[in-house]
Amino acid sequence: xxxxxSPVGEKEVTRAxxxxxxxxxxxxxxxxCIIVGGGPSGLMAGRNLARAGKxxxxxxxxxxxxxxxxxxxxxMNKVTIRHxxxxxxxxxxxxxxxxxxxxxxxxxxxxxxxxxxxxCDSGVKFANMxxxxxxxxxxxxxxxxxxxxxxxxxxxxxxxxxxDPVALESTIVMDATGHDxxxxxxxxxxxxxxxxxxxxxxxxxxxxxxxxxxGEVHPGLIVIGMAVTTVxxxxxxxxxxxxxxxSGEVGAEIALEKLHERAKVK
Amino acid sequence: xxxxxxxxxLLYNEGADQALNIExxxxxxxxxxxxxxxxxxxxxxxxxxxxxxxxxYARRIASIKIQEATRRMVFGQEPLYxxxxxxxxxxxxxxxxxxxxxxxxxxxxxxxxLIPGEERRLEFxxxxxxxxxxxxxxxxxxxxxxxxxxxxxxxxISTTGVxxxxxxxxxxxxxxxxxxxxxxxxxxxxxxxxxxxxxxEDERLTEVMKGxxxxxxxxSVLGEPFCEDKGCRLYNAHxxxxxxxxxxxxxxxxxxxxxxxxxxxxxxxRR
Numbered sequence: 457x458x459x460x461x462s463p464v465g466e467k468e469v470t471r472a473x474x475x476x477x478x479x480x481x482x483x484x485x486x487x488x489c490i491i492v493g494g495g496p497s498g499l500m501a502g503r504n505l506a507r508a509g510k511x512x513x514x515x516x517x518x519x520x521x522x523x524x525x526x527x528x529x530x531x532m533n534k535v536t537i538r539h540x541x542x543x544x545x546x547x548x549x550x551x552x553x554x555x556x557x558x559x560x561x562x563x564x565x566x567x568x569x570x571x572x573x574x575x576c577d578s579g580v581k582f583a584n585m586x587x588x589x590x591x592x593x594x595x596x597x598x599x600x601x602x603x604x605x606x607x608x609x610x611x612x613x614x615x616x617x618x619x620d621p622v623a624l625e626s627t628i629v630m631d632a633t634g635h636d637x638x639x640x641x642x643x644x645x646x647x648x649x650x651x652x653x654x655x656x657x658x659x660x661x662x663x664x665x666x667x668x669x670x671g672e673v674h675p676g677l678i679v680i681g682m683a684v685t686t687v688x689x690x691x692x693x694x695x696x697x698x699x700x701x702x703s704g705e706v707g708a709e710i711a712l713e714k715l716h717e718r719a720k721v722k
Numbered sequence: 723x724x725x726x727x728x729x730x731x732l733l734y735n736e737g738a739d740q741a742l743n744i745e746x747x748x749x750x751x752x753x754x755x756x757x758x759x760x761x762x763x764x765x766x767x768x769x770x771x772x773x774x775x776x777x778x779y780a781r782r783i784a785s786i787k788i789q790e791a792t793r794r795m796v797f798g799q800e801p802l803y804x805x806x807x808x809x810x811x812x813x814x815x816x817x818x819x820x821x822x823x824x825x826x827x828x829x830x831x832x833x834x835x836l837i838p839g840e841e842r843r844l845e846f847x848x849x850x851x852x853x854x855x856x857x858x859x860x861x862x863x864x865x866x867x868x869x870x871x872x873x874x875x876x877x878x879i880s881t882t883g884v885x886x887x888x889x890x891x892x893x894x895x896x897x898x899x900x901x902x903x904x905x906x907x908x909x910x911x912x913x914x915x916x917x918x919x920x921x922x923e924d925e926r927l928t929e930v931m932k933g934x935x936x937x938x939x940x941x942s943v944l945g946e947p948f949c950e951d952k953g954c955r956l957y958n959a960h961x962x963x964x965x966x967x968x969x970x971x972x973x974x975x976x977x978x979x980x981x982x983x984x985x986x987x988x989x990x991x992r993r
Contacts, residue, residue, distance in 0.1 A: 528905070529906050529907075530904045530905055556909055668811070671804050672803075
């Protein structure tokens with residue numbers, strides 16, 4: 457006997473999508489943390505914050521989540537990770553093998569989908585196909601949210617479209633936009649910070665330094681992942697993802713501390 | 723020749739590579755320079771730095787970071803909060819992570835301040851081993867060049883510099899270019915060249931560094947750290963192959979001229 461789908465009309469489908477979207481959107485107009493960038497560092501940070509009970513929204517400009525974690529070098533879908541970041545793979549149940557001492561390789565789609573699933577299971581919500589447009593700054597200069605718009609809007613010529621963005625508020629914003637460091641760049645445009653640009657590739661050292669420099673770069677704004685290299689002029693990252701995962705972990709720890717401090721102030 | 727009397731050699735460990743055995747270097751220097759005192763002092767920040775100065779030093783070290791190898795730095799720009807925090811953690815010994823490129827002469831100047839006034843004299847040889855990578859500006863080709871050592875008061879020797887500054891085999895760089903284009907992990911490439919250059923946590927590091935410590939001593943006594951003999955430990959190696967030969971592969975440790983100095987126990991004590 458062939459199973460039959462429920463008889464549902466187009467209007468019910470549209471109503472279900474729109475109402476669920478709007479419900480979530482309204483709920484996340486204010487959150488504990490907005491993470492700009494849904495790559496490995498952003499996902500890891502979001503996952504850990506959500507697991508700690510925080511309300512987290514990840515803004516992603518693409519329709520897919522995961523950034524470059526789906527694929528390794530030269531469009532080959534194997535991702536490399538260096539010790540000690542395999543503990544994250546163990547935690548997420550991602551299979552891997554050691555190719556040389558300290559260098560591990562995993563299947564990109566498997567690793568990425570497990571990380572996304574873990575972030576979703578932890579309670580992270582996503583605004584995908586959404587571009588980061590600007591920052592919300594409070595009177596004291598503190599970062600307090602982001603201004604967003606739909607991604608397709610950015611592809612249209614300004615002459616034929618004028619769609620104003622909207623703002624979302626949060627106690628903490630994280631820049632997980634990779635080498636572009638888009639969020640920090642907005643601060644730079646306002647003269648509030650001066651980024652250093654990234655240095656020459658020195659893979660062996662860049663991973664340690666990314667973890668070392670992960671942190672609050674301006675009140676309310678934490679920088680994680682590859683964006684760290686741009687902000688501090690560190691050696692450019694190579695194709696390994698360990699630092700991104702661990703930087704996300706460190707970013708979440710720092711965000712929890714900051715949220716705790718802010719809660720005490722309030 | 724300058725002819726400087728030596729009183730004491732002081733060795734410091736400012737986060738040097740963990741494979742470096744400074745006690746062994748001290749022992750080596752004692753054997754080579756029997757009448758000169760050698761003291762191992764460990765972390766210079768822990769040894770000298772006052773608690774209320776940590777932030778000041780962290781800020782100053784953060785401000786001597788080289789951003790671009792081809793642009794001469796104008797120092798004095800206020801570093802970012804995160805950069806100062808990292809340097810604070812380094813000073814406090816909370817991290818040994820490295821990968822920043824500093825101006826070698828500025829770093830030497832900052833380390834000099836850590837030496838007590840009464841020991842800032844030429845009869846003391848202060849040698850700082852560090853894992854910080856530093857470079858000096860070359861006016862001839864208008865760019866910074868990474869260095870293994872900068873000799874002077876104090877002499878600073880980098881365990882990272884010994885890996886990164888002397889050039890690796892030419893084929894390594896050709897392949898490296900390909901690996902980077904393909905975004906392949908350079909660890910695999912290093913494996914293929916294993917042994918042909920000094921690497922991080924290399925078991926040969928201490929032996930190699932004995933030669934660099936001697937260069938610092940010769941600089942203090944004679945005003946010239948280097949020797950033109952490729953088999954002498956004082957040879958200024960620009961290639962890893964030369965370095966490995968001078969420090970590990972040569973049939974003799976020092977050339978006849980420098981051996982003669984070292985055979986005379988009073989050599990370093992005379993004015």
